Each structure stands twice: as C-alpha cells, then as structure tokens.
Amino acid sequence: MxxxxxxxxxxxxxxxxxxxxxxCTMRTSTHHARTADAYFTWFSTLLEHYGIDPEITEVIISSTVPRVVFNLRVFSDQFFGCRPLVVGKSDCLLPALPRVDQGTIVGPDRLVNTAGAYDRHGGNLIVVDFGTATTFDVAGKDGAYVGGVIAPGVNLSLEALHMAAAALPHVDITKPQRVVGTNTVACMQSGVFWGYVGLVKEICARIKAERDQTMKIIATGGLAPLFAQTEDLFDVIEDDLTMHGLTVIHKYNKENAD
Ligand SMILES: Nc1ncnc2c1ncn2[C@@H]1O[C@H](COP(=O)(O)OP(=O)(O)O)[C@@H](O)[C@H]1O
Ligand SMILES: CC(C)(COP(=O)(O)O)[C@@H](O)C(=O)NCCC(=O)O
Ligand SMILES: [K+]
Structure with missing residues (x-):
C-alpha cells in the first residue's frame, strides 16, 4: 500500500x-523538528484507533517546507523500509513538464494539484488551493503546469491584521451576514471574506482572458466550501485533490521507471 x-x-x-x-486520512501540524519516532508514535496510535493495519510498502511526499523532508525520509526508511518518492526531486517524474522560467522552483503542492486535476478533468484548468497561501495553479491543454498566482492565505490575512494593529483581535473566518460590519470583528471578517470573493473572481477572469480559453475552476483546501456558499466561484470542489495528485504521480513513476 x-x-x-x-x-x-x-x-x-x-x-x-x-x-x-x-x-484513512490523518492531519498534524507541520513542524520540521518532529522526529521519525514522533511521526510513528502519532501515526500508529491513529491507525489503531481506526482499526486499520495496512502493509505500507511505498511512500510519496510532497512538501512545501524543505526541512521536514529529512525526518519524513527517516520515518519512511525506518518504519516501512522504503525510499520515498519526493515530488520536485530530479528522480521523481511528472506526467507533464512544467513550462515556467528557467531556474524557477515550483511548489511541489502546485505540481501535484495540477497532475491530480488533469487526471480527473483533462486540460485547461485553474486549481484554487486555500492553504497557508491561496494559490492558483494553471494547467495547459496537455496538463502541464504553466504558471499561476500566489496570494496571501485567508487566515494569514486575518492574522496579519491582528499582528500589525494593536486594536485588532484574533478572528476566525466566517461568512459575514452583511458587508458593512457594525463591530470590529464583523468589519475584519467582511474585509477578508468579500475581499477574497473579489480576488478569486478577478484572478480567474483575468487568467481566462489572458489565455483566451474557457477553463474549468477546481477548488481545494479546507476553506473552499466556505467561499462556494455565496457565489458561483468554482465549477467543482475536491478536498482530496492533492492526495489524488500524489497517487497519480506515484503511478506514473511506477509505470515509467527504467
Ligand atoms: N475546514 C477548515 N475550516 C477552517 N479553517 C481551515 C480548515 N481547513 C484548514 N483551515 C485553515 O486554513 C489554513 C490553511 O490550512 P491548510 O489547507 O492545511 O494549509 P497548508 O496546506 O498550507 O498547510 C490554516 O490556517 C488552517 O487552520
Ligand atoms: C506558494 C506556496 C507557499 C503554497 O504553499 P501552502 O499554502 O500549500 O503551504 C508553495 O507552493 C511554495 O512554497 N511555492 C514555491 C514558489 C512557487 O510555487 O512558485
Ligand atoms: K496546500
């Protein structure tokens, strides 16, 4: 497995x-100093909780934080006796090569999103991923990553307001009832929520115009459903898109290994 x-x-x-x-799917906070033993303790406890005893023989990793890869490699080697495939490394093949400026290192999550979305939907896509950053990953007709957009993440934007302004509290995102807030929290939520609705609409419209194409818009990340509540921003929401992309890249590497 x-x-x-x-x-x-x-x-x-x-x-x-x-x-x-x-x-099963398990989530932990990203922390580069977490050791292989700590991963395994957490991992095996959850597996026991779910009553699953999988025989893991292969591991694939996509990491936007280069430093965590070391401990994940040790985890993979020590507990499953295998060398992981790491997206973005030269020995990990991609179904289609990215078309970006020479020397640019594309976030592996964006390459994975593109591969996963192309596998499900074919070419000419925009993947919107609501992570720490909000990214727009554009897939060409052949499924290659051809560039995109990086904007600050939703929670990061709220956190930045709190960090920089003494009178602004820590606030969680939610859809505000009205645009005009009548208290500080409502004003902040309005700025970020409606600001993001506008950001998504404008960026997708401009990408389509620039590429002169109709393009399917796929949203992923925990906050995608929140933004889909209001307007027709996306064609599809897929919370497992990055994971699906990892299985696609893994399969491609197995089939094309020499
Ligand atoms: N279902 C959710 N509801 C609210 N916030 C969420 C949800 N899922 C993730 N988040 C928040 O969205 C931000 C990005 O999370 P995540 O998508 O896990 O980012 P990354 O992939 O960059 O690690 C974090 O601040 C996280 O707490
Ligand atoms: C843009 C990102 C920070 C998004 O990361 P995430 O929000 O998933 O943690 C990540 O894809 C990254 O570090 N990219 C490198 C630069 C690039 O993709 O062009
Ligand atoms: K992500």
Missing part, C-alpha cells in the same frame, strides 16, 4: 491508498 504525505506550511496530511481508495 502507498502512504501519501502532503506537507503544507501549516498542516501535514497523511493518507493511505490501497490502490482503489483512501483507507
């Missing part, structure tokens, strides 16, 4: 893929 690990700047998600479906 395959263990797929998606490490973002905030959370690290582990999913076990039995070849047909995900058996």
């Amino acid at each position: 395959l263990l797929a690990i998606d490490c973002g700047n905030t959370n690290t998600v582990f999913s076990i893929w039995d070849g047909e479906k995900f058996l």
Whole structure:
C-alpha cells in the first residue's frame, strides 16, 4: 500500500491508498523538528484507533517546507523500509513538464494539484488551493503546469491584521451576514471574506482572458466550501485533490521507471 504525505506550511496530511481508495486520512501540524519516532508514535496510535493495519510498502511526499523532508525520509526508511518518492526531486517524474522560467522552483503542492486535476478533468484548468497561501495553479491543454498566482492565505490575512494593529483581535473566518460590519470583528471578517470573493473572481477572469480559453475552476483546501456558499466561484470542489495528485504521480513513476 502507498502512504501519501502532503506537507503544507501549516498542516501535514497523511493518507493511505490501497490502490482503489483512501483507507484513512490523518492531519498534524507541520513542524520540521518532529522526529521519525514522533511521526510513528502519532501515526500508529491513529491507525489503531481506526482499526486499520495496512502493509505500507511505498511512500510519496510532497512538501512545501524543505526541512521536514529529512525526518519524513527517516520515518519512511525506518518504519516501512522504503525510499520515498519526493515530488520536485530530479528522480521523481511528472506526467507533464512544467513550462515556467528557467531556474524557477515550483511548489511541489502546485505540481501535484495540477497532475491530480488533469487526471480527473483533462486540460485547461485553474486549481484554487486555500492553504497557508491561496494559490492558483494553471494547467495547459496537455496538463502541464504553466504558471499561476500566489496570494496571501485567508487566515494569514486575518492574522496579519491582528499582528500589525494593536486594536485588532484574533478572528476566525466566517461568512459575514452583511458587508458593512457594525463591530470590529464583523468589519475584519467582511474585509477578508468579500475581499477574497473579489480576488478569486478577478484572478480567474483575468487568467481566462489572458489565455483566451474557457477553463474549468477546481477548488481545494479546507476553506473552499466556505467561499462556494455565496457565489458561483468554482465549477467543482475536491478536498482530496492533492492526495489524488500524489497517487497519480506515484503511478506514473511506477509505470515509467527504467
Ligand atoms: N475546514 C477548515 N475550516 C477552517 N479553517 C481551515 C480548515 N481547513 C484548514 N483551515 C485553515 O486554513 C489554513 C490553511 O490550512 P491548510 O489547507 O492545511 O494549509 P497548508 O496546506 O498550507 O498547510 C490554516 O490556517 C488552517 O487552520
Ligand atoms: C506558494 C506556496 C507557499 C503554497 O504553499 P501552502 O499554502 O500549500 O503551504 C508553495 O507552493 C511554495 O512554497 N511555492 C514555491 C514558489 C512557487 O510555487 O512558485
Ligand atoms: K496546500
């Protein structure tokens, strides 16, 4: 079985893929100093809780935080006796090569999102991922990553207000009832929520105009459903898109290994 690990700047998600479906998904905060032993203690406790005893023989990792890869490699080697495939490393093949400026290192999560979305929907796509950053990943007709947009994440924006302004509290995002807030929290939520609705609409419209294409918009990340509540921002929401992309890349590497 395959263990797929998606490490973002905030959370690290582990999913076990039995070849047909995900058996379980587990989430922990991203912390580069977490040791292989600590991962295993957490991992095996949750497996026991779910009553799953999978035989993991392969591991694939996508990490936007380079430093965590070391301990995840040790985890993989020590507990499953295998060398993980790490997206973005030269020995990890991609179904389609990114078309970006020479020397640019694309976030592996964005390459994985693009591969996962292309596998499900074909080409000409915009993937909107509400993570620590909000990213727009554009897939060309052949499924290659052809560039995108990086904007501050929703929670990061709220946190930045709190950090920089003495009178602004820590606030969780929610859809405000009205645009005009009548208290500080409502004003902040309005600014970020409606600001993001506008940001998503404008960026997607401009991408479509620039590429002169109709493009399907796929949203992923925990906050995608919140933004879908209001307007028709996305064609589809898929919370398992990054994990699906990892299985696609893993399969491609197995089939094309020499
Ligand atoms: N279902 C959810 N509801 C509210 N906030 C969420 C949800 N899922 C994730 N978040 C928040 O969204 C932000 C990004 O999380 P995540 O998607 O895990 O980011 P990353 O992939 O960059 O680690 C974090 O601040 C996280 O707490
Ligand atoms: C843009 C990102 C910070 C998003 O990371 P995330 O929100 O998933 O933690 C990550 O994809 C990254 O570090 N990218 C490198 C630069 C690039 O993709 O062009
Ligand atoms: K992400």
